[in-house]
Amino acid sequence: MAREAALALPAARRAWALPRDAGWYALLLPAFLLMTLLYVAPILQVLAISVTEPAPGIGNYERLFTNPGVQRVIGTTLRICVTTTAVALLLGYALSYVIALASPRAQRWWLLGVLVPLWISVLVRAFAWVTLLRRQGLVNQGLDALGLIEEPLRLVWNEFGIVVGMVHYMVPYAVLPMLAAMKEIDPRLLAAARGMGASRLTVFRRVFLPLSLPGLIAAGVLVFIFSLGFYITPAILGGGKTLMAAEWIKLQILDLVRWGLGAMLATVLVVAILVTLAVFSRVVDLRRLFGGGR
Amino acid sequence: MTGGYRAGPLARGIAWATVIYLVLPITIVVPVSMTDRRYLSLPYETLSLRHYANLLGSEAWLGAIWQSLWIAIASTAIAVVAGTLCAIGCWRLARRSTEWVRALMLLPLIIPSIVYAVGLYRWFGTLDLLDRFLGVTLAHGVTGIPYVVITVSTALAAFDPRLEQAARGMGASLGQTLRWVILPRIAPGIASGAIFAFIHSWDELVLVLFIASRNVFTLPRKIWDGINENLDPTMAAVAVLLIVFTVLLLLLDGALRARRDP
Amino acid sequence: MTALPRPEAMAPAGSAAHALELRGLSKRYGSFTAVDAVSLRVERGQFLTLLGPSGSGKTTILMAIAGFVAPSAGAVLLDGADITALPPERRDFGMVFQGYALFPHMTVAENVAFPLRVRRLGQAAREAKVRAALDLVQLSAFAERRPSQLSGGQQQRVALARALVFEPDLLLLDEPLSALDKKLRAELQEELKALHRRIGRTFVNVTHDQEEALSLSDQVAILNHGKLVQMGAPEALYERPRTRFVADFLGKSNFLRGTVREVRPDMMALQAGGTRLLQAVQGAHPAPGTPALLSLRPEKIALLAGEEAADNAVAGRIEAWAYLGAGYALTVATDDLGPLRVALPAWRAPIAPREGLPVRLGWSAEAAVPVLEDADGA
Ligand SMILES: Nc1ncnc2c1ncn2[C@@H]1O[C@H](COP(=O)(O)OP(=O)(O)OP(=O)(O)O)[C@@H](O)[C@H]1O
Ligand SMILES: [Mg+2]
Numbered sequence: 003m004a005r006e007a008a009l010a011l012p013a014a015r016r017a018w019a020l021p022r023d024a025g026w027y028a029l030l031l032p033a034f035l036l037m038t039l040l041y042v043a044p045i046l047q048v049l050a051i052s053v054t055e056p057a058p059g060i061g062n063y064e065r066l067f068t069n070p071g072v073q074r075v076i077g078t079t080l081r082i083c084v085t086t087t088a089v090a091l092l093l094g095y096a097l098s099y100v101i102a103l104a105s106p107r108a109q110r111w112w113l114l115g116v117l118v119p120l121w122i123s124v125l126v127r128a129f130a131w132v133t134l135l136r137r138q139g140l141v142n143q144g145l146d147a148l149g150l151i152e153e154p155l156r157l158v159w160n161e162f163g164i165v166v167g168m169v170h171y172m173v174p175y176a177v178l179p180m181l182a183a184m185k186e187i188d189p190r191l192l193a194a195a196r197g198m199g200a201s202r203l204t205v206f207r208r209v210f211l212p213l214s215l216p217g218l219i220a221a222g223v224l225v226f227i228f229s230l231g232f233y234i235t236p237a238i239l240g241g242g243k244t245l246m247a248a249e250w251i252k253l254q255i256l257d258l259v260r261w262g263l264g265a266m267l268a269t270v271l272v273v274a275i276l277v278t279l280a281v282f283s284r285v286v287d288l289r290r291l292f293g294g295g296r
Numbered sequence: 297m298t299g300g301y302r303a304g305p306l307a308r309g310i311a312w313a314t315v316i317y318l319v320l321p322i323t324i325v326v327p328v329s330m331t332d333r334r335y336l337s338l339p340y341e342t343l344s345l346r347h348y349a350n351l352l353g354s355e356a357w358l359g360a361i362w363q364s365l366w367i368a369i370a371s372t373a374i375a376v377v378a379g380t381l382c383a384i385g386c387w388r389l390a391r392r393s394t395e396w397v398r399a400l401m402l403l404p405l406i407i408p409s410i411v412y413a414v415g416l417y418r419w420f421g422t423l424d425l426l427d428r429f430l431g432v433t434l435a436h437g438v439t440g441i442p443y444v445v446i447t448v449s450t451a452l453a454a455f456d457p458r459l460e461q462a463a464r465g466m467g468a469s470l471g472q473t474l475r476w477v478i479l480p481r482i483a484p485g486i487a488s489g490a491i492f493a494f495i496h497s498w499d500e501l502v503l504v505l506f507i508a509s510r511n512v513f514t515l516p517r518k519i520w521d522g523i524n525e526n527l528d529p530t531m532a533a534v535a536v537l538l539i540v541f542t543v544l545l546l547l548l549d550g551a552l553r554a555r556r557d558p
Numbered sequence: 559m560t561a562l563p564r565p566e567a568m569a570p571a572g573s574a575a576h577a578l579e580l581r582g583l584s585k586r587y588g589s590f591t592a593v594d595a596v597s598l599r600v601e602r603g604q605f606l607t608l609l610g611p612s613g614s615g616k617t618t619i620l621m622a623i624a625g626f627v628a629p630s631a632g633a634v635l636l637d638g639a640d641i642t643a644l645p646p647e648r649r650d651f652g653m654v655f656q657g658y659a660l661f662p663h664m665t666v667a668e669n670v671a672f673p674l675r676v677r678r679l680g681q682a683a684r685e686a687k688v689r690a691a692l693d694l695v696q697l698s699a700f701a702e703r704r705p706s707q708l709s710g711g712q713q714q715r716v717a718l719a720r721a722l723v724f725e726p727d728l729l730l731l732d733e734p735l736s737a738l739d740k741k742l743r744a745e746l747q748e749e750l751k752a753l754h755r756r757i758g759r760t761f762v763n764v765t766h767d768q769e770e771a772l773s774l775s776d777q778v779a780i781l782n783h784g785k786l787v788q789m790g791a792p793e794a795l796y797e798r799p800r801t802r803f804v805a806d807f808l809g810k811s812n813f814l815r816g817t818v819r820e821v822r823p824d825m826m827a828l829q830a831g832g833t834r835l836l837q838a839v840q841g842a843h844p845a846p847g848t849p850a851l852l853s854l855r856p857e858k859i860a861l862l863a864g865e866e867a868a869d870n871a872v873a874g875r876i877e878a879w880a881y882l883g884a885g886y887a888l889t890v891a892t893d894d895l896g897p898l899r900v901a902l903p904a905w906r907a908p909i910a911p912r913e914g915l916p917v918r919l920g921w922s923a924e925a926a927v928p929v930l931e932d933a934d935g936a
Binding site for chain 3: 456458459461462463464465466467468469472476477480481
């Protein structure tokens with residue numbers, strides 16, 4: 003029973019034998035090299051700069067405790083991030099709750115309203131908020147035309163403006179993990195609780211809220227860490243008066259050429275974010291969040 | 297989740313207000329872009345398209361759009377090739393070590409771009425990649441990898457691993473298995489990843505602020521300068537074009553998804 | 559189990575080359591042993607079936623043969639050459655997967671052409687071979703359909719055509735018929751058997767359906783808990799099961815327990831309560847006084863009329879009965895041997911069964927076989 007020659011596998015391929023799975027590991031290589039050489043290495047360099055410039059040592063980190071400027075920036079950043087997170091969670095929770103309980107048809111429309119803003123350019127959105135909120139902006143013009151205000155309100159180029167813009171950016175990120183968690187709650191459970199005589203509020207407090215809590219925590223972590231290093235929106239809507247961490251770092255490096263100080267705060271940002279993630283790693287699954295949401 | 301249970305009036309009120317808050321500022325730029333005035337405002341007497349004419353007649357804007365487009369296309373290619381291969385490798389090997397590789401690929405989503413921009417500014421300085429097309433493309437490509445890894449991994453989760461075994465068992469080499477069996481099956485996932493990597497590069501500003509100055513001048517950079525220097529309705533016209541473009545890409549993604557899971 | 563000879567000792571000595579051999583194949587997942595030192599040999603052109611209950615390691619063995627599972631110990635040999643480390647794509651085996659694994663994005667013809675495309679066969683030759691393979695499984699009319707547009711039986715035949723089209727020397731089949739309904743399964747069993755005869759390749763088939771194993775195979779290897787319990791031709795396994803597990807798993811059986819009283823060169827006598835049993839012996843002779851276990855197939859028990867004599871005879875009452883068309887299945891309660899299952903042909907049955915009816919059962923000294931108790935009580 004001699005096999006026809008044409009049906010044998012190409013001979014060259016039989017010859018070389020690499021270890022099992024070597025080919026699959028080779029597939030990882032391009033991404034791995036790109037990521038380590040062009041992403042991880044520059045970031046490690048930032049960490050290195052923070053302890054070597056201007057002089058080797060932890061001098062830059064001492065500024066965290068001695069320099070009021072640095073402390074003010076950190077204070078502002080934390081304040082804005084906490085406010086943003088709280089507001090985004092509140093709005094996002096109500097939105098997810100309504101979406102989760104809506105009919106499938108209605109769900110699609112609601113989701114469109116959440117996902118389209120998510121993918122619109124941050125710059126475009128910041129621009130839109132400037133158009134609306136500045137002194138001669140559409141909001142002030144409208145209020146003025148209605149005779150509701152004497153003086154234009156100061157809505158932008160301050161912390162208020164930053165929070166408005168940041169919450170706008172963060173609400174979709176808050177909705178995605180919460181919605182994913184809420185979609186897994188069995189609606190019959192809620193109907194059954196209502197049927198047993200519980201009020202709407204009781205059903206929410208005793209059944210829905212505890213079940214959606216993991217999603218709420220995940221959303222909170224996500225929004226908070228995204229807010230910490232946010233650059234564009236605070237820079238545009240803060241008008242250079244309210245400095246958050248990212249803009250302060252840019253200022254140190256591009257304008258004042260104080261590499262050590264800038265790198266120090268950058269390091270603090272990364273450490274803060276990684277620590278937050280590590281603490282909550284069990285409830286936050288980034289991959290699922292991004293994979294399932296869009 | 298559907299059933300007889302509906303949200304109460306308070307929740308519905310907040311939800312509606314939130315959606316209006318999300319969508320309104322984006323829609324408001326449409327009338328503003330058609331104002332008949334020379335400054336940012338709603339149209340007074342008639343609708344005018346002259347700001348669009350302005351935009352499309354401007355060398356500077358068109359040049360920026362052109363540059364952004366090329367960078368986005370090239371960096372998407374990098375992200376798609378590297379990200380897809382990596383996702384497939386991780387999926388097939390499924391070891392603890394590959395879990396770490398996958399986590400590594402997600403880093404750019406987690407670490408603020410300002411930190412990366414600072415590092416890259418130095419790094420590219422030594423590599424002589426500052427203010428060069430290649431530099432920006434590489435930076436955008438690397439940071440676009442996570443989007444591709446996520447969408448392709450999601451597509452692979454629904455892929456029957458026995459098909460890969462069947463192909464290998466019939467004598468297909470790894471390359472043939474990839475080309476004829478795996479890639480055709482996960483093409484919609486790759487396309488989704490490509491769309492998101494493209495949008496990522498197309499919108500990216502923070503890195504560009506640090507690693508590009510005169511030679512490479514992308515659209516976001518131009519908009520940034522516009523917002524900081526002269527707020528005029530041409531900006532609104534740009535914004536509208538960008539919004540339309542993004543929505544078209546998302547619709548394309550939606551169509552691909554609909555084909556994938558009918 | 560310890561009394562079992564090593565299976566390779568049972569293979570004919572000095573057989574020709576071109577055969578598949580497993581030597582001490584083991585696969586461990588952590589501390590769990592899925593396959594435990596399995597050694598066996600399949601001669602060229604034979605149809606071997608791996609038979610065993612779910613989880614007994616059949617798929618794992620097949621995957622190790624195909625190269626998808628790396629054995630923890632032992633070797634896979636083809637024509638005497640060790641191929642344990644050879645990756646699957648270089649083994650040149652045809653394989654039909656559990657669930658078929660047809661490529662959903664290709665048509666039937668493209669699926670079947672796949673192994674040829676991989677081998678860079680020219681267009682014309684490829685088309686001819688695909689046509690021939692589809693003819694073989696009688697699916698030529700469906701060449702342009704997608705797998706999702708085919709019935710289960712048709713899909714199975716596509717998988718078969720795809721595995722055969724590149725004329726592999728060895729075809730591996732993992733429960734190829736399990737997803738089909740009974741009638742279709744019977745039909746495809748016929749086809750598979752005819753196909754095997756026609757093309758004369760070596761087939762290794764996995765199933766947990768004992769009828770399929772008996773009707774298709776030249777050799778059956780019975781597995782339990784990852785171990786090879788017994789291997790042999792279907793008739794040999796059915797007629798001379800070595801252990802209680804084999805007798806029970808392959809067909810139905812009654813088990814009679816007794817103590818050896820007397821041993822002669824070709825015969826022994828057992829005592830089971832008040833009943834004396836006469837039993838033929840071959841090979842090893844048990845010592846008097848030791849316990850013994852006999853396996854007795856229901857169809858080898860006859861109803862004795864009146865005072866008719868037999869080597870073994872026992873009285874009892876019908877406890878339950880069922881009419882099965884071709885015959886009756888009786889359960890007869892006896893004092894010394896417990897309930898015995900009896901298969902009675904319906905055509906000219908000597909009695910009309912009814913519950914409580916007293917009957918006398920008889921069987922010859924050659925009807926039953928001594929079997930070993932399984933070590934792990936399976
Ligand atoms: N990757 C694995 N990791 C751990 N255990 C495994 C793995 N694969 C198989 N097993 C175990 O090995 C044993 C044998 O599995 P195998 O698939 O070979 O059984 P099988 O005889 O084919 O059963 P079935 O008839 O149900 O297909 C099972 O107990 C199974 O749980
Ligand atoms: Mg199996």
